[in-house]
Amino acid sequence: MSKNTVLKLEEFGQSVWLDYISRSIIETGKLKSMIDMGLRGMTSNPSIFNKAVSGAQEYDREIEKAYKSGKTILEIYDDLTVRDIRDAADIFKDVYEKTNGLDGYVSLEINPKLAYNTRKTIEEGKRLYEKVNRPNVMFKVPSTDEGFPAVEELISECINVNITLIFSLQQYEETTKAYFRGLEGLLQKGGELSKVHSVASVFVSRKDTSVDNLIEERLSKEKDKASKSKLESLKGKAGIANSALIYERYLEIFYGDDFRKLQEKGANVQRVLWGSTSTKNPTYSDIKYVTELIAKNTVNTMPxxxxxxxxxxxxxKEALTGDALEYHKVINELRGIGIDINDVCRKLLEDGVEAFEESFNSLLNSIEEKSKAL
Known part of the structure; x- marks a missing residue:
């Protein structure tokens, strides 16, 4: 029997994680079946938990019991999410052990309201680490200016971190610097570098949505046929091009001289993880952000x-090789029509933090409504 495409991806060198969590897939055995099929990890965020909790009844009894015992809405949220993360991590334990800690992770987002507060992000990361108490959990910290020092501190405490909402090459480079500083800190504390893992989550499809909208604005004003054709040719290219530039830099940093000294002391490569890989534009392939991001030593987390x-x-089939010349051309051509990818990425980061905060508030509201209705 031939291997499915997920197992073939793993054989190639890319791990597939699931960008979803719910109690039903944990308790029905569906998650275990997906692992047998080749799934190697899981990511969550406030939006995902909001859909899971508000749209299902399996959380109701626990919510009712906790509310009647006098727990606050925030405490109930904490208990629900930590339980799901812990249970999922237990199911992934075999993957974690068989891959020597390369895969088998479940990611939990630190409260997005703390995205611009370094100290509180660190405190919350440490608290969740103690509460979840599983070696194969990563705690998600956004790639804000305030998030990078938090990443450094958590890594130095041997806490696994998934740095999220990375859009630009500059953000990615700051992410790797924070990881390096964290490893140096861990080393100074006498810790084992081999015990800590991290991924850098690069969000892809949202870039195309934003850039395509800017191109459409220009198309509506453009009269010249050749110019219109040029604009059309750039649609749907920004996300992959920008990711290719990040992948090129990833290879330079982690497979060149920069990382060698730390690697010799046991440090693990901070893999790039492709996130936001669902197709938003129905005219594009529904697997565009999978097939065009196939690259060795990476992760793709998919809905x-x-x-x-x-x-x-x-x-x-390998899509990104580290040779990003043609992708540099795309970014330059976008700049030539007045679209600066860095400006787009800055706005996406702000919007991303805001969206997660809104989902977090919505999730708390859902729990409160259920608490009062039960």
Whole structure:
């Protein structure tokens, strides 16, 4: 029997994680089946938990019991999410052990309201680390200016970190610097570098959505046929091009001289993780952000629909090699029509933090409504 496309991806050198969590997939055995199929990790965020909790009844009894015992809405949220993360981590334990800590992780977002507060992010990361108490959990910290020192501190305490909401090359480089500083700090404390892991989560499809909207604005004003054709040719290219530049830099940093000394002391490569890989534009392939991001020593976290589509009609063929010359041209051409990818990325980071905060508030509201209704 031939291997499915997810197992073929793993064989190639890219791990598939699921960008979704719910109690039902944990308790029905569905998650275990997906692991047997080749799934190697899981990511969550406030939006995902909001959908899971507000749209299902399996949390109701626990919410009712906790509310009647006098717990606050925030405490109930904490208990619900930590339980799901812990239970999922236990199911992934075999993957974690068999891959020597490369895969088998479940990611939990630190309260997004703390995205611009370094000290509180560190405190919350340490608190969650103690509460979850599983070696194969990563704690998500946004790549804000205030988030980078928090990443450094958490890594230096041997706490696994998933740095999230990375859009620009500059953000990515700051992420790697924070990881390096954290490893140096861990070394100074006498810790084992081999015990800590991290991924850098680069969000992709949102860039295309933003850039395509800017291109559409220009198309509506453009009269020249050749110029219109040029603008059309740049649609749907920004996300992959920007990711290719980040992948090129990733290879330079972690597979060149920069990382060698730390690696010799046991440090693990901070893999790039492709996030936001569902297709937002229906005119694009439903697996565009999987097939065009196939690259060695990376992770792709996919929503369930995208994963199903890739299993159905995906083909495993290397897409990114580290040679990003043609992708540099795309970024330069966008700049030539007045679209600066760095400006786009700055806005996306702000919007991303705001969206997660809104989802977090919505999740708390859902829990409160259920608490009062039960």
């Amino acid at each position: 369930e629909n995208t994963l199903s589509a890739f299993l159905d009609h995906g083909v495993v």
